[in-house]
Amino acid sequence: MTDRFVVFTDLDGTLLDHHTYSFEPAAPAIERLRRNAVPLILTSSKTMAEIMDLRRRLNNQHPLIAENGSLLAIPENHFRTGDRTKTERVWPRLMGPGYQQIVKVLQQLREEHGFQFEGFADWDAERVVEATGLPAADAQKARERLASEPIQWRGSAESWKIFTAELERCHLRTLRGGRFDHILGAQADKAHAMQKLLEMYTEHESDVRWQTIAAGDSPNDLSMLEHASIAVVIPAASGKTLDAAKGDSTLFASDPGPVGWNAAINEILDRFQLP
Numbered sequence: 560m561t562d563r564f565v566v567f568t569d570l571d572g573t574l575l576d577h578h579t580y581s582f583e584p585a586a587p588a589i590e591r592l593r594r595n596a597v598p599l600i601l602t603s604s605k606t607m608a609e610i611m612d613l614r615r616r617l618n619n620q621h622p623l624i625a626e627n628g629s630l631l632a633i634p635e636n637h638f639r640t641g642d643r644t645k646t647e648r649v650w651p652r653l654m655g656p657g658y659q660q661i662v663k664v665l666q667q668l669r670e671e672h673g674f675q676f677e678g679f680a681d682w683d684a685e686r687v688v689e690a691t692g693l694p695a696a697d698a699q700k701a702r703e704r705l706a707s708e709p710i711q712w713r714g715s716a717e718s719w720k721i722f723t724a725e726l727e728r729c730h731l732r733t734l735r736g737g738r739f740d741h742i743l744g745a746q747a748d749k750a751h752a753m754q755k756l757l758e759m760y761t762e763h764e765s766d767v768r769w770q771t772i773a774a775g776d777s778p779n780d781l782s783m784l785e786h787a788s789i790a791v792v793i794p795a796a797s798g799k800t801l802d803a804a805k806g807d808s809t810l811f812a813s814d815p816g817p818v819g820w821n822a823a824i825n826e827i828l829d830r831f832q833l834p
C-alpha cells in the first residue's frame with residue numbers, strides 16, 4: 560500500500576481571492592501538487608459551467624464538485640482506462656434530485672402556501688446579473704443549473720420555518736450562502752460528494768491508500784473539513800474564522816485566500832517530504 564493525497568478545495572475566499580478572484584499567489588503550491596501527481600478537486604457552490612472556466616485557466620484535468628456537492632463531474636475516461644487524456648468533456652453525476660424536480664417542488668409549495676421568495680427560475684438573464692452582481696457572461700454560466708436553486712427569501716421568519724419543514728418533507732434542504740439561500744437535495748453536501756469521489760479513486764487504484772486534504776473558509780465547507788485526513792482552515796475575508804476542531808490534522812492558514820492556501824499546502828507537502 561502506498562499513501563497518496565487528493566486535495567479538495569473550496570474556491571471563493573479559499574483558492575480564489577475574495578475580492579479579485581485571482582489564484583496567482585497559489586500557483587507555486589498548485590504546480591507542486593501537479594509535480595507530485597496529487598489530484599486537485601475544485602469544490603464549490605458554483606455551477607459546473609462556472610467551474611469549467613476556472614478549471615481551464617488552471618489547466619486542471621481532474622473531476623470537480625459543483626453546486627455545493629449536488630453534483631460531481633467526471634472527465635471522460637478518467638476512471639475507465641487510466642488514460643487521463645486532455646478532454647474537455649465531463650459527465651455530470653447528480654447527488655440528489657435534478658434541477659427541474661427542485662424547481663417544480665418550489666413552485667408547488669409557493670402555490671399551496673403562498674411563500675414569498677424569488678429564485679433563478681423566476682428570473683431572466685438581466686435580473687440574474689442584477690441579483691448576483693456578476694458580468695453578463697458569468698451570470699449566464701451561473702444560470703446553467705443542474706441540481707440546486709438559489710432563492711431570495713422575502714417572507715417572515717415564521718413562514719421560513721414552515722417552508723424548511725415542507726422542503727424536508729420533500730427530501731430537500733436549504734443552505735445559507737452569502738447572497739442566496741440554496742435549495743438542494745437533502746443528502747447533497749460537499750463532504751458527501753468528496754466521499755463518493757474518494758470511493759471512485761479507491762476503486763480505480765486499489766493499491767493506494769488515499770489521504771484527503773480539504774481546504775475551505777465558510778460554514779458550507781465545515782463537513783468537508785471534518786471528514787478530511789488533513790483540514791486547511793482559511794481565515795475568512797470577513798474576519799470570522801471557521802470554528803473547526805483543533806488538532807494535529809488541522810492547519811489554520813495565517814492569511815486569507817490563495818496566499819494562505821499556498822503556504823498551508825506547501826507546509827503539508829514539506830511535512831510529507833514531497834518535492
Ligand SMILES: [Mg+2]
Nearest residue numbers: 569571572777
Ligand atoms: Mg468560500
